[in-house]
Amino acid sequence: xRVSVIDDACHGHQMCAIAAPEVFGSDELGNAIVLIDGDIxxxxxAKTRRAESNCPERAIVITD
Amino acid sequence: xxxxxxxxxxxxxxYDIFEPEFVKDPxxxxxxxxxxxxxxxxxxxYEGSWLPxxxxxxxxxxxEYETFTSRGILVVPPFPGQGEGAYGGVTAPPITSDxxxxxxxxxxxxxxxxxxxxxxxxxxxxxxxxALIDEVIDKGTADAAADYAQHIPVRVIxxxxxxxxxxxxxxxxxxxxxxxxxxxxxxxxWARKNxxxxxxxxxxxxxxxxxxxxxxxxxxxxxxxxxVVPIEYVLGVxxxxxxxxxxxxxxxxxxCMWHMAQHPxxxxxLRENPNLWPTAIEELLRMYAPVTMARIVDHDIEFxxxxxxxxxxxxxxxxxxxxxxxxxxxxxxxxxDREHNRHVAFxxxxxxxxxxxxxxxxxxxxxxxxxxxxxxxELVDKTDVTWAGGQVxxxxxxxxxx
Numbered sequence: 001x002r003v004s005v006i007d008d009a010c011h012g013h014q015m016c017a018i019a020a021p022e023v024f025g026s027d028e029l030g031n032a033i034v035l036i037d038g039d040i041x042x043x044x045x046a047k048t049r050r051a052e053s054n055c056p057e058r059a060i061v062i063t064d
Numbered sequence: 065x066x067x068x069x070x071x072x073x074x075x076x077x078x079y080d081i082f083e084p085e086f087v088k089d090p091x092x093x094x095x096x097x098x099x100x101x102x103x104x105x106x107x108x109x110y111e112g113s114w115l116p117x118x119x120x121x122x123x124x125x126x127x128e129y130e131t132f133t134s135r136g137i138l139v140v141p142p143f144p145g146q147g148e149g150a151y152g153g154v155t156a157p158p159i160t161s162d163x164x165x166x167x168x169x170x171x172x173x174x175x176x177x178x179x180x181x182x183x184x185x186x187x188x189x190x191x192x193x194x195a196l197i198d199e200v201i202d203k204g205t206a207d208a209a210a211d212y213a214q215h216i217p218v219r220v221i222x223x224x225x226x227x228x229x230x231x232x233x234x235x236x237x238x239x240x241x242x243x244x245x246x247x248x249x250x251x252x253x254w255a256r257k258n259x260x261x262x263x264x265x266x267x268x269x270x271x272x273x274x275x276x277x278x279x280x281x282x283x284x285x286x287x288x289x290x291x292v293v294p295i296e297y298v299l300g301v302x303x304x305x306x307x308x309x310x311x312x313x314x315x316x317x318x319x320c321m322w323h324m325a326q327h328p329x330x331x332x333x334l335r336e337n338p339n340l341w342p343t344a345i346e347e348l349l350r351m352y353a354p355v356t357m358a359r360i361v362d363h364d365i366e367f368x369x370x371x372x373x374x375x376x377x378x379x380x381x382x383x384x385x386x387x388x389x390x391x392x393x394x395x396x397x398x399x400x401d402r403e404h405n406r407h408v409a410f411x412x413x414x415x416x417x418x419x420x421x422x423x424x425x426x427x428x429x430x431x432x433x434x435x436x437x438x439x440x441x442e443l444v445d446k447t448d449v450t451w452a453g454g455q456v457x458x459x460x461x462x463x464x465x466x
Contacts (some may be wrong), residue, residue: 020114
């Protein structure tokens with residue numbers, strides 16, 4: 001599993017970082033950044049899906 | 065103020081956001097409109113407005129900032145003469161801004177409210193909550209709204225702005241007049257005058273007595289494209305911080321306290337599983353989203369079959385969107401570990417509440433601190449809770465015993 005954030009769509013709700021703080025962080029403006037390069041470890045995949053389903057802007061893209 | 069209020073004949077064509085029952089509990093009305101053949105209601109009251117109630121419609125309006133502009137964001141029209149006079153141009157950027165200015169208006173303040181930046185307010189907020197609890201804990205009773213929730217955001221914001229905490233009651237009075245008792249145009253005018261004069265004096269004071277590590281000073285010295293930002297921008301941002309940062313968060317904290325007082329099972333769940341806190345806060349924000357914002361239609365448009373005219377006011381009822389069963393399973397139920405929660409308590413799109421990370425921190429710390437010190441409490445009288453509504457929904461009197 002890989003994950004990315006659509007920069008134009010993210011408006012900094014930070015709900016991804018609340019759901020999966022190991023996977024998502026914040027830049028200096030509060031917009032989301034992905035903290036993990038490459039594959040998301042198995043133990044964080046459920047949290048990552050949860051982050052996706054909590055984003056009000058639908059700005060998170062998961063590719064399996 | 066006494067007034068003769070025309071009874072609401074039909075919610076779909078004549079809703080009244082200031083009708084006492086609606087102020088107290090707007091959710092049955094939102095639901096009735098949402099599930100009707102006409103989920104975007106219309107009223108001619110208060111110079112007219114549209115009221116979308118479905119999640120999808122509210123979000124679409126928030127996203128379409130070129131059609132639904134931020135020229136007017138209050139749920140009522142501006143007071144006569146607003147925008148005139150020496151500082152008539154002072155608004156509340158970026159909430160009142162449209163692109164292209166919105167971009168720099170917002171970019172300048174976002175770093176102050178990033179999760180990293182607001183973390184430094186956590187300990188101070190906890191100390192403040194503890195001090196407020198110290199005042200009531202031996203009495204066995206307290207007003208969770210007026211003795212607790214009301215004092216938290218105003219002091220946090222005053223600290224952030226670097227303005228005197230002793231003026232708390234003035235700030236609260238101005239904010240209530242500006243955002244809460246907004247039917248009273250004279251009151252709004254009075255609040256605006258006081259707020260602008262106060263911040264003008266604060267700016268002048270900083271020119272005479274420069275300060276280090278000070279929000280207003282940094283704002284005054286900010287340059288955009290090689291020029292120092294205009295005074296109207298500085299005053300506008302200060303105005304926004306005060307007006308948008310106080311009543312809203314205080315309402316959210318109050319509603320959460322009201323909820324917790326009635327739900328021992330949720331108190332127990334949080335006590336036994338503190339890992340629930342992050343999702344619990346989001347769920348409570350979904351359930352008790354305090355804010356409804358307005359937009360002004362830019363040009364004639366048919367939106368979901370509604371003939372909207374240029375200049376029409378549209379009320380983005382985020383509290384209604386957050387309880388749409390099309391988006392949320394069992395929307396009227398608080399589920400502390402709710403899995404799918406794309407709530408829009410902080411709005412959606414380019415105007416997402418800039419202070420959301422701070423608000424969230426305040427709500428969490430206020431609840432955690434109270435529940436640690438006073439784990440068991442209940443409402444004194446369920447029927448004796450008073451509410452503010454319209455633009456901002458939350459309890460204003462909420463007696464609890466413990």
